[in-house]
Amino acid sequence: MPAPSPALPLETPTMQVVTWNVNSVRARLQRILPWLDENRPDVVCLQETKCVDDVFPVEEFEALGYECALHGQKTYNGVAILSRPGVEDVVCGVPGEGDDAQARVIAGTVGDLRVLNLYVVNGKSVGDPKYDFKLEWMQRVADYIASDFPMDQKVVVVGDFNVTFDDRDMLDPEAWRDKILCSQPERDALAAMMKPGLTDAFREFEQDAGHFTWWDFRTRGFQRGDGLRIDHVLLSPPAMAACSGVRVDVEERAREKPSDHAPVIAEFT
DNA sequence: ATGGTCGCGGAGCGA
Numbered sequence: 001m002p003a004p005s006p007a008l009p010l011e012t013p014t015m016q017v018v019t020w021n022v023n024s025v026r027a028r029l030q031r032i033l034p035w036l037d038e039n040r041p042d043v044v045c046l047q048e049t050k051c052v053d054d055v056f057p058v059e060e061f062e063a064l065g066y067e068c069a070l071h072g073q074k075t076y077n078g079v080a081i082l083s084r085p086g087v088e089d090v091v092c093g094v095p096g097e098g099d100d101a102q103a104r105v106i107a108g109t110v111g112d113l114r115v116l117n118l119y120v121v122n123g124k125s126v127g128d129p130k131y132d133f134k135l136e137w138m139q140r141v142a143d144y145i146a147s148d149f150p151m152d153q154k155v156v157v158v159g160d161f162n163v164t165f166d167d168r169d170m171l172d173p174e175a176w177r178d179k180i181l182c183s184q185p186e187r188d189a190l191a192a193m194m195k196p197g198l199t200d201a202f203r204e205f206e207q208d209a210g211h212f213t214w215w216d217f218r219t220r221g222f223q224r225g226d227g228l229r230i231d232h233v234l235l236s237p238p239a240m241a242a243c244s245g246v247r248v249d250v251e252e253r254a255r256e257k258p259s260d261h262a263p264v265i266a267e268f269t
Numbered sequence: 270a271t272g273g274t275c276g277c278g279g280a281g282c283g284a
Contacts, residue, residue, distance in 0.1 A: 023284085024276055048284090050276070075277055076284095122284055130283095162284095216284085217274040260275075260284080 014244070015111065015268045016041035019158035019231055021119070021214070021261035025049040025080070028259055029057055035252060036064050041265065042084050043110050045117035047160045049078035056080065073103035079117050079159075083110045094144045105141065107148075113239065113268070114149060118159035125180045134162070138189035151197035155236035160214075160261065162230050163190045165200060168209035169229035181230055198234035201266060202246040213248050214261045222253055233266045242268045 018041040022028040025046060036044065044066070049056065053070040061068055066082040071092040081087050087108035094105050104119040118141065123134035149155045163186045167173035176182040194200075202211070212227030221227050233246050246266045253262040 027276060048276095076282085124283080218284085219273060 013269075015043070015113070017043040017045070017113070017115065017156055017158065017233070017266045017268065018263050019045045019047070019117070019160070019233065019266075020263040021047040021160040021231060021259060023048050023259040023261065024051070025078075026051055026055070026057060028257075029060060031252070031255065031258060033060060033064065035249075035263065036061075036066070036082075039249075039263075039265070043087075043113070043115060043156075044082040045115065045158050046080045046082070047078075047104075047117070047119035048076075049080050050075060051078060069106060069108050071103045071106040077103045077119060079103060079106045079119050081106055081108045081110075081115060081117055083108070086110070087115075091148075094140055095148070097140070104137075105144075113154045113156050116145070116149060116155070116157045116159075118157065118161065120160060120162045122162050123180050123186070126178065126183050131180065135185055135189050138186075138193060142189070142192040142195070145193055145198070146196045149196070149236070151236040152238065153236065154239040154242060155198070156239050156266070157193070157198055157234040158232065158264075158266075160230060161190060161232050163187060164228055164230055165190070165203070168207075169212070171210070171212075171226045176228075181228060194234055197236055199237075199240050201233040201235045201240060201243050202229070202264070204240065204243070205245055211248060212250075212262075213264055215253065217260050231261055231264045233264060235266075239268070244269050 053072045067086045069081040069090040072078040089109045091107040107116045121134035124130040213231035215221035215227035249263045
């Protein structure tokens, strides 16, 4: 009897979860579709889709095998979860908020992952009324996470948090000291969201400074290597245990007509 | 302290 051919290493089934602030899903469609075709992630959390659900390009994503859970809004905001094979138990917004609330939150279950996709308020500048709204908004989401996302399950909270963790998340810490996206109250609000037991997954794998997810168009930040790490993957203990890596696709940000944010990819075993 | 560039929508706002 011939020797059996050497066994190929068993492909460990993996699952990729992406968070990407696309800065208009319709303006970015010819960037997003090829990227999905190439990277084939299982779950894609989009922020700043900037359109109502009726005009979201659902057919284009379905053609790639994705099911779309949408929470859109005209002109500003808008979030979505694209998933293969599908997403269940979708919850739009923060339960209890008014119908006039900005569309910044959507949750859904894919496989054994409970996913919460956030587009956190920007806040404009420290002391601006929008800044106070940002801190209040983050506290409401912190309460939502504490009450509705059991940390003994695989909870994945992703999105554009519009908050850095520390000096490593920027090129020039002194330029950003106590500024918007970097102030201590914002970081305290981020910590409050994580308090039930979420971990900044990126930092479990990479401790060095200089890894960014957003670069300002206005100052041509990308060309100068000047960005911030404000898009995050926050994981409960069981999700963290299953996570094998987190990376930022900086190459996508370097292409033609990019979003100002790069996709962040988390891989799970 | 301000501006710079995008996207939306068709002027100025938000980021």
